[in-house]
Amino acid sequence: MRASDKAYEALRTDIVEWRLRPGIILGEVEQAERLGVSRTPLREALARLTADGLAVAQRGRGVVVSDVSLEHVDDLFALRRALEVESARIAAGKADPQEFDSLRERFLQAGRSTGYKSREAYYQLAGELDESIDAAVDNRYIEQSLRSLRVHLARVRRLAQDDPGRLAASALEHAAIAGAIAAQNPEVAAAATQLHLHHSLEHIKNHAGPREDTE
Amino acid sequence: MRASDKAYEALRTDIVEWRLRPGIILGEVEQAERLGVSRTPLREALARLTADGLAVAQRGRGVVVSDVSLEHVDDLFALRRALEVESARIAAGKADPQEFDSLRERFLQAGRSTGYKSREAYYQLAGELDESIDAAVDNRYIEQSLRSLRVHLARVRRLAQDDPGRLAASALEHAAIAGAIAAQNPEVAAAATQLHLHHSLEHIKNHAGPREDTE
DNA sequence: AAGGACGTTTTTGTATACACTGGAGTCATG
DNA sequence: CATGACTCCAGTGTATACAAAAACGTCCTT
Structure with missing residues (x-):
């Protein structure tokens, strides 16, 4: 399985199961280290999450988990x-x-x-x-x-x-x-x-x- | 404007206006050179296009423009x-x-x-x-x-x-x-x-x- | 001659280094 | 004391180098 897929699945599951709460900033280096992948595939995963609407990109601040209530x-x-x-x-x-x-x-x-x-x-x-x-x-x-x-x-x-x-x-x-x-x-x-x-x-x-x- | 945004907009417009026909293979190096960006932002653009359904990822062959008829x-x-x-x-x-x-x-x-x-x-x-x-x-x-x-x-x-x-x-x-x-x-x-x-x-x-x- | 296997080549996938932008903290000044 | 600007820093954005996988062509074998 590709590293970007692995990162995407992991992050999506974490968000859906509320381990990553709305508002949490998904820092690239932080999440890359946590999931054991490099920044490049992690960025691809973040892009997919943003496309899904599970995260929103904030200019300069990276992406944050979208809020839902x-x-x-x-x-x-x-x-x-x-x-x-x-x-x-x-x-x-x-x-x-x-x-x-x-x-x-x-x-x-x-x-x-x-x-x-x-x-x-x-x-x-x-x-x-x-x-x-x-x-x-x-x-x-x-x-x-x-x-x-x-x-x-x-x-x-x-x-x-x-x-x-x-x-x-x-x-x-x-x-x-x-x-x-x-x-x-x-x-x-x-x-x-x-x-x-x-x-x-x-x-x-x-x-x-x-x-x-x-x- | 970010290079990835620029690449995404350019590719999306080209696809919507039928300059890039269905079935065309979007090679990374080829498109990166054509649009004057590096492969990294271009890959992000391709990922977004795939998420939009305008392109589909083909195993090994890269992504191709999705067909529509x-x-x-x-x-x-x-x-x-x-x-x-x-x-x-x-x-x-x-x-x-x-x-x-x-x-x-x-x-x-x-x-x-x-x-x-x-x-x-x-x-x-x-x-x-x-x-x-x-x-x-x-x-x-x-x-x-x-x-x-x-x-x-x-x-x-x-x-x-x-x-x-x-x-x-x-x-x-x-x-x-x-x-x-x-x-x-x-x-x-x-x-x-x-x-x-x-x-x-x-x-x-x-x-x-x-x-x-x-x- | 046909089919398969191996090697080459092209392309994707990943990592890392570098540049640049945005922000926060601090210091100086009004 | 407050407000503004300047500096430093953290983190994103981009480029490039490297590795791995797959497709294609060729050659050998049957």
Whole structure:
């Protein structure tokens, strides 16, 4: 793996997982030494982070980790609504019914087996639905915007703790989306997606606490 | 201005204006010498182009200008529909009526004064509407996605020659969008945007010819 | 003659040295 | 005591040298 890729992955993970907090100055020499690479590949990594919006370049002062807070969650979800509602609509017109019916079944099952350590498995299942929708939409431009969006979303998600109850409800909402796509009903798929996003946003805003300072 | 910025701007302009055609290999030493910068800032420029989607990194062969053709126009407009329809909806709920009423008047006037050299002026006016909508939406995430989208759009636009008739019709559609936002009617604004995008896409697909090879 | 392997050459990837800009601290002066 | 300018320094921005990897051509073998 190239050193620049390694530096990029490391920095992006550190930012998404809040080890590098918003406002932190990413000094070139400092980070290069920390990650064991030279300044050249590190600069490339910083450029990619800036392009992602995870960092912003300050003239002369280097780049700092971009700030993100609850005020931005509304904005983030506005973009998510635009992209995912349209994606669901398009997917409903082109997707393979069997694939999404299978996903629907798995979401229903995930909704029943609440609690335990099913959280990781649920996130993976949700990721699979995203991938299936992406594949059905088959649009490189939408996919690129969605990929950028999901990075920011992962960072924001850490602001809210999700409880088992929310996970079960979310599973049912996801099952509705998958079901509507399997039924090839664009408007229902769009509505189900919008509903899911609304509930998801409400949950984040109601269950958000200031992040604990211990890692 | 930094050398890396200079290289980025130059390369991006060359790609958007089809001086660097899809498939062209952007060799580092070659482009560095052509633009009068060293390889280091040029590599940063190439990284940004890749992040924009204007170029793709090919293993071992360096980066090549990404291809774009009529098959991609549908995809591009799908993303445009998702972003701009939602933007119009949001803007209609928050915008200053006077500002958009003024824009509406100017579009109506531009629609009457057809022909001549009004093409440049019209493009600038359309750009002003975009900026006003961006400012009203006030959403950094949507804005970033839109900015990326518009770069690709500018490249595709060169595929179709727009005639005065289309410009006049487009002006009326833009006036309708501005008017709906000024009236603070989200659904009408969304519908007007969707209609405009539909007509715009139809025009491109009907009036597209293979690009002439002379520059 | 065709296919594979090896060597050459070109190009990318990385490191480091140097220049230049922006900032902070301090000293002098009003 | 406050404010301004000057100096020093930290850190970015750029260039170049070096190393590694990959693609292409050639030669040998079957």
